[in-house]
Amino acid sequence: MALPRRRQPACTVGGVTRPRNDTLTIGLLAGGFGLVGFDRFMILPMFPVLQRDLHLDYRDLGLITGALAISWGLCSILAGPLVRRIGIRRVVVGSIVLFSALAGVSGLATGLLSLVLLRVLMGVFEGGYTPAALVATVEASDPASQGRNIGFQQAALPLFGMAIAPLVVTQLLNVVDWRIIFALVTIPGLVVAWALARRLRPVPLAELALHTTVRDVVSHSWRDVFAYPNIPLNMIAMLCWLNALIVITAMLPSYMIAYLKLDLPSMGLALSGIGFGATAGDLVMLWLSDRIGRRTVGLIDVIGSVVFLALFAKAGPHVPTLFMLLFGTAFFLHNLIPLTAGPLSIEAVPPALMTSATGLVIGVGEIFGGGVAPIIAGFVAHSYGIQAILPMAIAGLLLGLIVLLFVRETHFPTWRAKRAIP
Numbered sequence: 001m002a003l004p005r006r007r008q009p010a011c012t013v014g015g016v017t018r019p020r021n022d023t024l025t026i027g028l029l030a031g032g033f034g035l036v037g038f039d040r041f042m043i044l045p046m047f048p049v050l051q052r053d054l055h056l057d058y059r060d061l062g063l064i065t066g067a068l069a070i071s072w073g074l075c076s077i078l079a080g081p082l083v084r085r086i087g088i089r090r091v092v093v094g095s096i097v098l099f100s101a102l103a104g105v106s107g108l109a110t111g112l113l114s115l116v117l118l119r120v121l122m123g124v125f126e127g128g129y130t131p132a133a134l135v136a137t138v139e140a141s142d143p144a145s146q147g148r149n150i151g152f153q154q155a156a157l158p159l160f161g162m163a164i165a166p167l168v169v170t171q172l173l174n175v176v177d178w179r180i181i182f183a184l185v186t187i188p189g190l191v192v193a194w195a196l197a198r199r200l201r202p203v204p205l206a207e208l209a210l211h212t213t214v215r216d217v218v219s220h221s222w223r224d225v226f227a228y229p230n231i232p233l234n235m236i237a238m239l240c241w242l243n244a245l246i247v248i249t250a251m252l253p254s255y256m257i258a259y260l261k262l263d264l265p266s267m268g269l270a271l272s273g274i275g276f277g278a279t280a281g282d283l284v285m286l287w288l289s290d291r292i293g294r295r296t297v298g299l300i301d302v303i304g305s306v307v308f309l310a311l312f313a314k315a316g317p318h319v320p321t322l323f324m325l326l327f328g329t330a331f332f333l334h335n336l337i338p339l340t341a342g343p344l345s346i347e348a349v350p351p352a353l354m355t356s357a358t359g360l361v362i363g364v365g366e367i368f369g370g371g372v373a374p375i376i377a378g379f380v381a382h383s384y385g386i387q388a389i390l391p392m393a394i395a396g397l398l399l400g401l402i403v404l405l406f407v408r409e410t411h412f413p414t415w416r417a418k419r420a421i422p
Contacts (some may be wrong), residue, residue: 022140037161062378071123073366080356095129100189107179131359151286154338163275170268208351230348238365240400277327278334304332347410
């Protein structure tokens with residue numbers, strides 16, 4: 001995965017400094033988000049083992065997954081006011097230090113209650129990191145390529161959380177206790193936090209205004225985000241995307257073992273298709289959105305993810321086929337999340353509201369799509385069988401398609417020309 005080009009010196013045109021890509025900062029922010037992904041999703045492929053050792057069931061899996069997402073969502077909503085009060089660097093760095101430490105402590109869990117409590121606390125700091133890091137990525141980007149850079153930064157989560165984590169965790173479970181695996185991400189998290197503390201600096205509103213279609217550089221209350229139509233629509237759309245993604249990532253390990261009768265290593269291999277597909281989709285589709293528009297790419301994504309997920313629901317226990325179908329599903333599905341929370345929200349509001357806008361969109365989506373949906377899915381799987389989760393995910397995507405039709409485009413064919421730096 002190639003880094004964006006090294007940041008060149010900014011130039012000044014008409015009294016406004018126009019930024020170029022800051023390769024190192026974007027790479028470090030991607031590393032932090034990769035650790036978020038590993039922390040969040042490593043528990044899913046190990047759930048069959050946790051189920052045995054801690055005496056859990058499908059409802060508990062939904063509760064564990066949903067509890068983190070709800071606390072993640074609540075703290076994403078609070079990220080905007082917090083960034084304005086203490087600065088984006090303190091939010092980003094402090095969040096990495098604390099969620100990395102809590103990931104290590106998760107290995108001390110003795111039952112459902114302690115595991116849920118630790119996941120809730122992790123969600124608090126991962127929720128604070130996510131919108132702040134997204135806006136920090138925009139700040140470090142050339143406006144003409146911010147879709148590509150957001151895609152690069154966001155691709156780290158599925159790469160480490162959904163591709164590498166299932167492979168690493170399922171193999172490590174053969175040689176070490178699951179409690180040890182939780183501690184593996186603490187030290188890398190502290191290293192990334194130290195590097196970002198040295199790298200991040202405040203960016204003036206006049207420079208941030210180059211990254212949005214709304215050039216208003218005055219101060220705003222966070223409530224003003226609701227005056228911009230894309231934000232409430234994006235909240236609903238994010239709920240739909242996260243409903244589909246979190247339901248399938250939380251429940252598919254159990255689906256493939258209990259329903260398709262795969263063994264643990266085969267399940268891990270098939271499940272890694274989600275991570276590799278999501279990584280490729282984030283890199284390709286967000287780059288494509290710099291060229292053909294954000295909303296256009298979003299519509300392509302929804303249709304593609306529905307087709308591949310429907311084919312997966314009909315597939316049998318053939319690992320290469322399952323891998324490819326999950327790769328295709330995630331290729332189109334996952335990038336809808338950074339596309340919606342990132343460009344379609346950030347580019348639709350004034351620079352003072354960027355963190356509040358993306359935080360609200362992420363927060364509401366996480367609480368209801370990432371939090372409530374897997375809890376419901378757990379009860380559906382317990383009552384009607386694990387195979388019933390797939391129609392639930394497809395229905396959410398179709399609802400999101402309807403919502404997306406009303407979202408306003410924020411990136412037009414003339415965008416690159418308007419943002420060109422002499």
